[in-house]
Amino acid sequence: MTATVDQVEREIGRDRRRKEDQRLITGRTRWTDNLTLPGMLHLAMVRSPFAHATITSVDTSAAKTAPNVVAVYSGADFGDELGVCINAWPITPDQVAPTHSPMPSDRVAFAGEVVAVVVARSAAEARDAAELVDVEYDVLPAALDLKEAAADTVLAHPDLGTNKSALWVFDSGEAGTGAPVEDAIAKARTDGIVIEREYRQQRLIPAFMEPRSVVVDPTGEQYVMYSATQIPHILRFALAATTGVSESKIRVIAPDVGGGFGGKLQVTPEEWIAWAVGRRLGKPVKYTETRSESLLSAHHGRDQWQKLTLSAEKDGTVTGLKVELLADLGAYVAIVGGGVPVLGAFMFNAIYKFPAYHFSVQTVLTNKTWTDAYRGAGRPEATYAIERLMDELAAEVGVDPIAIREKNWIKHDEFPFTTVAGLEYDSGNYEAATARAKEMIGYDELRAEQMARRASGDKVQLGIGVSTFTEMCGLAPSRVLGTLDYGAGGWEHASVRMLATGKVEVVTGASAHGQGHETAFSQIVADRLGVAFEDVEVLHGDTQVAPKGLDTYGSRSLVVGGEALVKAADKVIEKAKPIAAHLLEASADDLEFANGRFSVRGTDQGMAMAEVALATFAAHNLPDGVEASLDSDATYDPVNFNFPHGTHLCAMEVDTETGELKMRKYVCCDDIGNIINPLIVSGQVHGGLVQGIAQALWEEAVYDDSGTLVSGSFVDYLLPTAADTISFEVDHTTSPSLTNTLGTKGVGEAGTIASTPAVVNAVVDAVRHLGVNDIQMPCTPERVWRAIQDGGSGGATTEAAQPHFDEAEGAGA
């Protein structure tokens, strides 16, 4: 070994190209839908076209006689063996929640709910036969509009007697973390500023690119479920808990999974139905959804009304914030369900030193597709509300939006800082990130151009949007989750196995679906054990290989799962040390470990980790009482959440005559602590930005007045393309996290959380001088134009599809 200590290049911080890519760029992939097992049968679902209806009969006789149909089942054909879809987070003890059967036999509660399943030898034959299943319904009135549903005008589930599921409240006065907010608001009404707004978080669809797919193989001693899921471990637990199969008889595999964004953080009716059918028939079965089925029945995200009251002194010092949310759960309380808005409860105060804070959320059942986590889950809603409000306050006071933020934010020398929501922020530097972002975008020049355009009455006006976000991720100490009545913990598990040849197998309970764990985790372990990056193999996503884990969501994999890896690797070193000492005939106390090598202090004697691994494997010469294994496990439970932050600035041009928008520039400076792989981080930021920008400008799940999803295909649900988007400028400041040894903070959701208000603030900023102070999302040209014309927020979305054909000419024309 010729390299000296100084010459060994550290893996952490390198822009390593991804280990995952070779397979993915050559088509050597294992998506669930790629799997074909001997004798495998295919499922097609029969779904309700009605938002709310009683099922009066299901006639499967015609379908059963169709070619190569093996079986047709409705809900009545299964009893308890079908199980139920679970809610893992009852946010209050008295939460009202309907039973969620995967395939109800009596009543459907949203359009798209499964009422029957056809099993055939091919997917095409199953779909053909599904058309022959004759279901009779008695249509019931449907609860569709969120505000009307909250008033119990029409009941989504008549037997529950109400649509109101749970009311969850945090009050800083009661919690002792701040003053009572009503006092602050009352004072501001007499001698300060009160900003009152109502914002709409429209309904979104996660729209991962790989449609969900599930294969159930009941032919071995363990039943195997392959699923396009983010949560193989939680899925296994839920199957065991609800279908009567012993957990030890269940193996869940998440093979290659094509994106999730929270949308595959779910236990789904389709998985449960495939499980029941596979067990019933004793044959492997597969179900792969169409894109339309995915948009219709995979869970949706966001969907809130936000009533907001901000009080401030006349100089813009905020004195209190009151948040009252209505959150649409859809037809059922999903696995996280009402927990999504609760995850936002601690973030409305964001980076600011507010003395008083009150939050409430009323979750509401409706007859729409159920909602759950979508990238950011609660924090984008919170960040949108407060960052829009801070712009409104700046306008009221008459100062620059950044100045109002500076006046209120936590200064870098005030960390650690306990917020009015009761969280302790460990580190951050909002001044530095903001200064860098301003420099990147050329802030002062843009403000000068904006002034010039306003002065000249240019038909194209310029707006600059600011978003100084923080978020909480890496959920979190299990103890804290317990106090919130969350059904699981927040730990993560890892194993490090030293192979005889000196190669390393790393097992993680995180379950990647595009994040690049195999690469980033290899870098961490390579540094820690001093082995080559190429010699580390990261294994995940199979409960037989990675038996313990809590999977991937909430920007937790690195900050929780990565730290578990560090702890497991450190245990390997500790186990190797006495063996190395024995072989070197030295005292363990005289050994030091660096760059993959144990050396005896003050001598040139040493031994590589790989040599210790081989000697341990041979076990010919181990110290007495030492076991012949270096393999180690660790389960890490974080001591706190994790608080990345950043400043995002967006320049938008608005054509005031047409409402057309053009994004001119978008820069961001995120502080995510120490960075393991800057290339992967940049990808997470870019992708996150576009999802947040898409909420601001394009995406919305729209229902018509009978509860039919009219944005039920990629023709109607407006996912942005390469031609709609621009290139971004991304940079970082670094305030290492103090609550994990790697100093890392989560980055998976940051871009999405930050960008939505940056864009809407920019649009409003461009036309504020024309009397506009809000534009409802998505900010379509029509809505922008209407807002300019009449000063409102542009109106609600027309709840009807654009006709695909000219009605006068007919569909056949």
Add this chain to the structure above:
Amino acid sequence: MTRITLTVDGAQVSDDVEPRMLLVQYLREKLGKTGTVIGCDTSNCGACTVHLNGTSVKSCNVLAVQADGAEVTTIEGLAEDGRLHPVQEAFRECHGLQCGFCTPGMIMQSVDLLKENPNPSEEEIRLGLEGNLCRCTGYHNIVRAVQHAAGQAVTS
């Protein structure tokens, strides 16, 4: 059933297919060419893009019988003798993929784009990829990958 004979990734294949079978279903279900994937029902997403006689097509929008006598190249036939195609290499180099599901279609479309226009501007790249959806990358690094494959200087 209709008999079709065609060349896929350099190998001649021949099968009886239902007239309604899509080319993408033929590739996946009959030939096991699962590198080509299905992302939507409406030919919006482009995940299934392959080359038909050297030109990119969405294989969900072509019937298998229409490919009779044709030469089809999928993502699995792009690398030659174990050497990656420059566009494949560029996607890895520039981190132009995350989950990888849109990647086969995105690469096949990019290859066709560069064949038509070997030195495209950023705008031409973005317009040329408009028919291929990606949910992970925000397109930023996909555009960089195409620029890199075109031999252009690439900034981060």
